Amino acid sequence: MRTGVRPLFVVLSLVLVAGCQGNRDQLLADLQSPRPEVRAQAVKALAKQGNADDLVLFTRAAKDMASIVRGEAAEALGESQDPRVVDLLGELLEDQDEDVQGRAAMALSKVKNDKAKAYLTLQYGRRSRNTRQVIVQALKSANVPGAMAEVVAAESKAIWDRNLLTLNEGTLPERVGAAEELGKSGRSEAVNRLLPLVRDSQVILAAAAVRGLGDAGDRRAVAAIAPLLDESFPELREASIGALRKLQDPSSVQRLLAVAMEKSPVSSLAADAIAALPRSPETDAALCNVALEGARNEALSAARAMRSRNGCPVEQIAERLTRPASVENGLRAVIGLGPVAQAALPKVLPLLASPDVGQRMLAVEAVAAIGDASAAPAVQKLYEQELKATEPLRQDWVSAPLPKTYGAGLDPSAPVEERHKHSHSDPEDGRGAKYNQLFDRVRSLNAQRAREAGRVQVEARVPSELYEDVEPAKLEPLAAVLRALGTLKAPGALELLKGYAGDSSVTLRTAALVGLARLGPEGVEAAKGGMFESERDLQKALAQALAEQGEAGQLALVALLPQFSSEKLVLLDALDRFGAPASASEALRTVVGEGGAEAALAANVLGRLKARDAVDTLLKALGEPASVARREVLLALGEIGDTKAAEAVARDLYHDLPDIRAAAATALSRIGTASQTEALDALKSDYYRRVREAAGAALAKSGTATEGAR
Structure with missing residues (x-):
């Protein structure tokens, strides 16, 4: 028996070796x-x-x-x-x-x-x-040990060394970029390096240094930046205003006020910078000064900023309304202040009868901004006067009504071949004809897809006049009155404005639709069809008017969202600025799912709504590597505060873009950071100041974030 085992073992070994060798040969x-x-x-x-x-x-x-x-x-x-x-x-x-x-x-x-x-x-x-x-x-x-902290610190050092070397040895364009990047680090050494450059003979480098100092957030730079507002170089002055706005130092108010009052191209930036500073009696006084004495745009912006700050002294406004030289200044202040300038109404109403067209229009806007219904009779009377003044200008010189459809060969939306069929000129041939046919097919397919998706395509309006020979500026007084009638909810305004909603003049049509939107639910219903007009300015004005009216108008915009394709941005921008009802979540989730630039605005709105039913949609959007709305989606998830999003949000703490890392840290500060403290602690050594601050804030809130998210 023992003599037979050994030969068998040898045979089996040879078989296995041969099998393995055969398998290896096959793998090779x-x-x-x-x-x-x-x-x-x-x-x-x-x-x-x-x-x-x-x-x-x-x-x-x-x-x-x-x-x-x-x-x-x-x-x-x-x-x-x-x-x-x-x-x-x-x-x-x-x-x-x-x-x-x-x-x-x-x-x-x-x-x-x-x-x-x-x-x-x-x-x-x-x-x-x-x-x-x-x-x-x-x-x-x-x-x-400390793996993430080590690589973050190494990355930070590499970026710093690269930017410092470029600032010292690079070409001028490279030095400009390096100056801005050094400022974003927020390091004291960066401030020390940039301060001498604000007086560099190369203006673009000096402006870059100023922008970098603004991003650094060190108020030591204010003393060096503020005098640059007196320079004559627009780029340097613009950079200085932006930096002072970021540095939030109240000591810069008077210098910014001087720029806001000079009525130059950068005055509006200075006025906005004052409004962005921490509120104080000095900033309020500066804004009122701009509202009463500044140029039109700056005055309106400053006055609107004062609406939420209890307005400006009525005595100062009344004084300007009684002096011919300053009437327009006073009216602009009232327009911006709106309802908080109610006490100025008795001074404004007489100006509705002013012989000066400019003053009269401003008075109408001021009355509408105050929104007191008692002014409606005076505005109705002015409507009759403005109508009488414009009727001769708009007299039809072709008495017969024009057709409501295009004639054969004249419809711009018709296929090229069909237009040429009715044309006296020879049709295009060669490549041009093939291109036209191709574009016709693309337009046809797009139209078919839109119909299948239930979307309405915005089409050009068939003209109802051969030629509108009245300049739009001459119709503005009547347009202002139409808007005011809607705002004041004047008796009979609904039917009157409906009549103008189809007017051949886009100026009057826009005014009528905006006025209708301000008349409440019934007016909103009559106005919302105007969103399918092809004029973009009309769409923007109407969308804003609808959103301003609260739930009724916002619901109308939300209902229109599925019917729009490329024009969604107009609707979403209005909802983003003025808010949306909670019921908008479903439509907004669809927009986020479709991606694109629209997803960013939709995510913003969902975040403010704290729409928990949108969490899954937002998380799916985070899974798209090329999403352009990643930052907004992260912040929206933070606003909603659902803890199940924490893991997905935390992945973006590793993102290569600092804005995304900062957004992820900010979102985690609201959601909860219990399992992400290591990564957040590592980001405290990040190169970029905004990332470090966001990570530090998240860690500081780690004890309360989870409780707040419940």
């Missing part, structure tokens, strides 16, 4: 397969065999054209733990495919030497979010 043959998945599987199988001689095969596979093969090769090289493969894995860490980058990072963690760690640390600052997150995991796997 598979490495030459034209199919990438077969080559990848062969690399994976060979790696499991652990044959040191196969290292050369894996090295060759790392150069394969297919990313799936390169990924398997990276893992195989890592399993070898051979120090010689570190450089090759470092190259794979820069691969164009993110999956290969991640697998190369994890492979480097298995080598566990200083060179592998150096590759991982260096590439963290050069890669996108997913790879950065894997690099941190790889360093943790290699038992590197």
